[in-house]
Amino acid sequence: MSILKRTTALTATLIISGFLLGVIATANWDALFRAGKVEVSTSGAQERPSPRNGIMLPNFADIAEEIMPTVVTVYSEQVIRIRRPSFGFDDEFFRRFFGLPDSPRDREPQYDEFRQQGLGSGVIVTTDGYILTNNHVIANADDIRVKAGDRTFDAEVVGTDIKTDLAVLKIEPDGPLSAIKLGDSDKIRIGEWVLAVGHPFNLDHTVTAGILSAKGRNRVGITDYEDFLQTDAAINPGNSGGALVNMNGELIGINTAIATRTGSSAGVGFAIPSNMAKAVMDQLIEHGKVRRGYVGINIQDLTPELADAMGIDRTDGVIITHVVSGQAGDKAGLKASDLVISIDGRPVKTSSELRNVIASNPPGTKISLEIIRDGRVRTIDIVLGDSPDAVAELKPEPEKSPDIGIELEPAEPSDLVQFGYSKGLIVKSVEPGSPADRAGIMPGDIVFEVNRSEVGKIDEFNRQLQKTPSGRPLLLLVGRGDGMMYVALNLHDDKR
Template sequence: MVLMRLRRELRIVSGLLLGFLAIVNGSSSASAQDSAGAGLRLVPGSAQEMKLSFAPIVKDVAPAVVNVYASRKVVQQRRVSPFFNDPFFRRFFGNPDQGLTRPQERVQSSLGSGVVISADGTVITNHHVIKDADEVRVALNDRREFDAEIVLLDERTDLAVLKIKGEGPFDFVPFAGSDSLEVGDIVLAIGNPFGVGQTVTQGIVSALARTQVGVTDYQFFIQTDAAINPGNSGGALVDMNGQLVGVNTAIFSRSGGSNGIGFAIPAHMVQFVATAAGEGGKVQRPWLGATVQLVNAEIAEALSLDRPRGVIVTNIYPSSPAEDAGLRVSDLVIAIDGKEVLDPDSFGYRFATKRLGEQARFTILRGGDQKLIDINLAPAPETTPRDTRVLTEYSPFEGATVMNLSPAVAEEIGVEGLLEGVVITEIVPNSPAARVGMKVGDIVRAINDDEIVSTRMLEGVTKVPPRVWRLDIERDGKVSRIVLRG
């Protein structure tokens, strides 16, 4: 009797416990559904959820990720015969300096990836994938191939816009707001690594606003551990909604393969360049007319900040949008349109992706008080005619193209600092200017202690070469002296 009573009581307790667990599970499921409906991020909570697949996302996105084939013709000097190295053999063929080499044309090819971003066949890829290409072809996921027209090249962002020469509509990937990403979000990288064919890899967002990568002028990247390899450049980085959050562009690797550190250009920058392509094929960025500096721990302490943040204004140019808006030297910019500014790179990204003709709202700290300043977004002016000249006289500058500096020229070539003088904008390979170490962006400050103020003056100096060249060249804000024989 006692044993039967104990068994009956155990059954009652078990029933109550199961009922309680059912209620808890039911409320948990409802809570999970409510959380999911509210857009909250959830981790898998059951074996069934662990079996979920990314296949539906891939089926939607894969048709819009393409292979990009770029080719260009190059002419190289090819030695005709090794016998011409023999002086006895060359003696019987006239001038030994003739006939040793012969120009030979060959085709150089490169392979990358791209993303179709509109039904009319507009494709985004990396600038370095199609740089100097004479011909570009695009292969779709269904094996159709088309010629493609280069609509826009923007080396500063390492982005290029192509247009498929074929009848649409084409499958495309819609843009997502890259600012909606969070570290830990799952992402898929789709591209054509090593030319093996379209490949999908999965990972998470490892970091946001990653700077100091050294790939583009605008250092602001999404970092992911999704496997990215050579050939993935220009491919898609998509979120779990099948939307484009970035364009894969670089990896950190000592071996050339993926080490789980890949970088993608954020969708906001990609969309900015794509919009520019549709509005005339030229990227025009707003000009602030001010320079800024990183706020380190020492500066933060001097400003009584709780932590280093923002950028401090160090210089303002006369009659610039910054001056017109009332921005001052020593102002601390902590946000642009409500988006936090961490350093000069994030400041440059936030400001450069604003549209001309609108306003950007700066949140600043001045004297301990927080203020809002609206900056009019206007293009950089050409205050001094550029007067482009190609230097052909025998001199250390032979083979260089130079322009007079102005805000517009400085913006085009990415020069910061003083906006006056003469800047080198192009150098012919293997020319005297290249051999002495001149680089694009170098500013010619003085020759033999005479200040160079215009391209006309520089060209005049090269026509009457001195016995000794003492060149003062500014590069990255530092002036160096180079001494060469005339």
Template sequence: MTNAALPLTIAGSDTFSLAPLVEKTSPAVANISIVVNQSNQQLLPDLFDFFSDDELLFLNQPVIGLGSGVIIDAAKGYIITNFHVIEDAQEIRVTLTSGQEFNALLVGHDQQSDIALLQINSNKSLTQMLLADSDLVRVGDFVIAIGNPLGLGQTVTSGIISALGRSGLNFENLENFIQTDATINSGSSGGALVNLSGELIGINTALLASSGGNIGIGFAIPSNMINNLVDQLLQFGEVRRGVLGIKGGELTHQLTKVFGLESKHGAFIYQINPDSAAEQAGLEAGDVIVSLDGLSIISFSALRAKIGSLSVGKKVELGIIRDAKALSLSATLKAIEPGKIKFIPPPLHPLLAGATLMNPAGGNKNKGVLVDHVKKGSIADDFGLQQGDLIIGINRKKILNLTELTEFIKSSPPVLALNIVRENRKLYLILHYKAQKTDGYRPQTDQNIKK
């Protein structure tokens, strides 16, 4: 068993070169090809655009899916790759730089995070790549990307870490990508993103391209996320992810002003689900989660991805901001309840059109403004206001009656954070006057995932 890592200077010279690093890491990266019951041209339309009809004859082979993978355990032959590389495969073939070829066994996969774990059986020593601590990666770090672009064979490119915590490529998936400008092309999916110590910091998984070409924006799944998910696949044969049980969204500039927050990053909580890990931990609507196990949380998407890679029963330490004060809470993640898996509701809208508001009956101990009716299909209905909701505050100001609410709205603040009591539970609805429906005020839930 060999671990891929070596210095970068050429022996006897001060000349800098990536060659020693590539020589030691490249044997840990495999080419992956699959056989499925579809035509070549259906699966590889971009590749077929490069060839004429006559030239396509040599591609008319049963092997019609191409990708890459990384050996992470040489002794047991475990290889990590993307789920989309091996999806629908009837046969998976792995080819190493040595020329050795293997039929691979699919140990397990997780579509939500786009990873799959394969296993090969070799009677020769393999080279593995150690997993780095991806939480230590910094923007500006040099990296190399190794993969099998367009089935041409193993290819190495270099670049830097361009950004961290990227999301939004596929809203239903768990995304907390490392962004790099190292060139990544079709077929490089599942390949390695490597630091200068020869350690795996991520699995290359996607790219943004213009007219099919690379524009220097590639994405990789962080190694820490991979490590957590692989542990579950090996233990259970599937990912048994835990959830906090919250609905929330990104901490925007407007929300920081409304709630008087100094932090510009974090995950804002709109609502706590009943009998959830979050409720039992003492989290409340209006809290902002700024750290998880001592590591900064820059967005709700990042929180969702990190929680989504942890297993049921995992205890986590949450750093939160509540009423401008820093608190620390412990939560033990729970299993997803099938009946509570929901898609994201429509975006919040800044207007109250369609809602009938009134003062509650005199006997109501909860003073505020009652939502008496919400017209179906209206703007108010669209952003989630419901009949029976009791508005008790706006932008941290208590609202005792309809007169106070009307007076407050006359000032036309750009953001309205409505504090609402619904079925004896408090939650927030955020209204943004000058935004369209695509303004990003879309509550998310850490339960918007599949088992």
């Protein structure tokens, strides 16, 4: 009897244990599925967890659906007139020789016409029909049309800015349009997801995905003012003027160009940042043109060689090489050899960056430059003037262990007027292969300063040369063409 009871109890225990294990196993699997955020959709689409921290990939579909109505196709058409060849028969001698009638109408130039068509994209930025696009999309066009949804509108050019390759168009819709939200391009980080939306190859509303590959790309050679966002989202012909958006569906760039050897996307695309685009757009809408602030300075990047020659214990910043007399910088007290390290509290490392920030402000704006002069940090407040085209940038000459190897003579007064100096030494010749030659010193250059002291005589130059401490490069302020630059010459590295 006791054996039967024990058997019955053991059987019941096994049944209960099996049931509990089943419950626990089921609960664990449910927990695993919840932790991985794997959910089955009734539509059959399944979202997959990212391999990093179980984070879901962004839902591109919702963003694309929101953005596509705000991106339009821009069609441009230009009438090209080409003169017909006359084969010389409009010449009086030939007409007489061949006995041709002397009809005034026959002697008038005859032209053939054909129409050249262009295709690009644009972004609706206001509900009443203002559209932002690239200048090169509509440049020289005689007729511009915009396709928004299933409707086509005639477009008027509000204004263009060749310097940034931007243009604003206006259409007259019957009712409010879907307009894109403008984002802050300064806040997006490298590595964030982005979408490029446009009409490549006349394929409406093409959406491609990628990441932000880089920020602040300049000296690319596309526009005068460059601060491009770089992305690997596919950008192809016809995408120009289209939208680059973040994962909030906000415009952070205007797709502009690609680096490619084939004419199609190679994973290196460039977009104008939305902050720059907005500043240009606002001025084009308000004034029909862009008015850029002007300081009146020549600038160049600080290199390690120049930092050594100038006794500066840092390698980032922008050197002022010349201050235009009577302009905003001169009035505020800027001087040649000042090192600019920030503008309005924002650090600047390159001359292109400083140039872009200054030019983004209209005349009359008050800016604050933080500079280093004689080893001391100073703050200079400047009210920007009205400029033909903002500050001039000089690219630094390559310093390749330079040393003396030049023939000098006093410059004529007529050579000095444009630079605002009363004396200087003109370079008559440069010894081939010398360090001066390797540094980029050229015949015709004018040396105004040696180690920040003005020179106008050969003995003044030599005196500064002799006073230069051992191991310290010689610092020259050189005028060339319409600009000025600093060049560092290492006196003790003769490689001839």
